[in-house]
Amino acid sequence: MxxxxxxxxxxxxxxxxxxxxxxxxxxAAMNRERAEAAERTVFRETLVFVRTAVFEHLRREDRALLPTLEAKIGRFGTLVNVIAYDHDEIRREVGKLGEAIAALEAKADDPHRAELREVNRHGIFLVQYLGLHMAKEDAFLGGEARIALGEDGLRDVARRLEERG
Ligand SMILES: [Fe+2]
Ligand SMILES: [Fe+2]
Known part of the structure; x- marks a missing residue:
């Protein structure tokens, strides 16, 4: 396995x-208080990446990992609850970032300092929140969670992952 x-x-x-x-x-955009076409392309592509690859990753953890972990260590007062909460918060924040990027796009050719600042606010929040979330998971999955899952738990996670393709 x-x-x-x-x-x-x-x-x-x-x-x-x-x-x-x-x-x-x-x-780069914040330093000149204006987002050029190349940066707006990065913003849009990041949003697509997060809504597809990152959301799929969160779904796989929600469906394949958290139920098995919960069966082993419970949900409340454990990282299971923290991870599930973080996932919801990440999805909420991506919704706000999407709105901010759309507002910026609508004013791409005009002065757009205020719109850019909103994209930056939600963007930096997401970068930091998701970065911390993954560090939390790496430490947990590499140690405590792996031990708690044990051989049978790991097999269960593998089976659930395969079920989802
Ligand atoms: Fe996660
Ligand atoms: Fe993760």
Whole structure:
């Protein structure tokens, strides 16, 4: 059996450089108080990436990992509840970021300092929140969670992952 937790670590490694590129584009635009076409492209592509690849990652953790972990260690007062809450918060924040990017796009050719500042506010929040969330999971899945799951728990996670394709 391949290590089912490795899939989650690997996803995090794929997500991190996309967040760094997004942050870099935000910084460049904020420094001149204007988002050029290249930066707006990064904003849009980041949003698409988050809504597809990152949301799919969250769904796989919600469906394949959290139920098995909950059966082992419970939900309340454990990281299971924290992870589930973080996922909801990430989805909410991406909704706000999407609205902010749409507002910026509508004023792409006009002065758009206020719109850019909103994109930056939600963008930086997402970069930091998601970054901390993944660090939390990496530490938890690499230690306490792996031990709590045990052989049978890991098998269960692997089976659920396969079911979802
Ligand atoms: Fe997660
Ligand atoms: Fe994750």
């Amino acid at each position: 391949a290590d089912p937790l490795a899939a989650f670590f690997q996803d995090h490694e794929t997500i991190r450089p996309r967040l760094r590129a997004f942050e870099k584009a935000l910084d």
